[in-house]
Amino acid sequence: GAVVSQHPSRVICKSGTSVKIECRSLDFQATTMFWYRQFPKKSLMLMATSNEGSKATYEQGVEKDKFLINHASLTLSTLTVTSAHPEDSSFYICSARYMTDMNTEAFFGQGTRLTVV
């Protein structure tokens, strides 16, 4: 299957700082990228959907100013957690999709473990 690279895999940051997570589709052009948050032993919560060149669509309850998403090209999307707090500590996963129609799968990055101290 296609490869999605997510970086970094782990990051520890201090409260109040910002952290950027990158998601790259290595061998295909991702028309859509998704960002998820996963709490321990829980499901994946969709945070936002981004299409290349347009603003991200955020799910209800997700703060746009807190979680900045940029999808500047067909192979790169970034998630920036701004002014991080300990409660932002979580596992963040991106996925990418090349959508020819609705019946296509998504390819996932390996996730980023964020710890805010």
Next chain:
Amino acid sequence: SQQGEEDPQALSIQEGENATMNCSYKTSINNLQWYRQNSGRGLVHLILIRSNEREKHSGRLRVTLDTSKKSSSLLITASRAADTASYFCATVPYNFNKFYFGSGTKLNVKP
């Protein structure tokens, strides 16, 4: 979860036995997909079933879909220790380019 629930939450079986996981969802869908996640890792796509399909097979995997009940099941036959992982169903709502995940089933296959 955002879209639905899975049961059981956890399942422990012996190698060679079959494992069945169920997924229920809330809205009309375009398709339903099953993914696998090893601990602390990303997800791997297993199988996709379209809303107009009722059953699909892929190797040791068998998926059913009942749109009237808004439910799906994943059967893994002749399980192996390597099948130990969490399994999630994901729904693609009708006319929406999104994936919503169920609550997941943690499968443990004992050697």
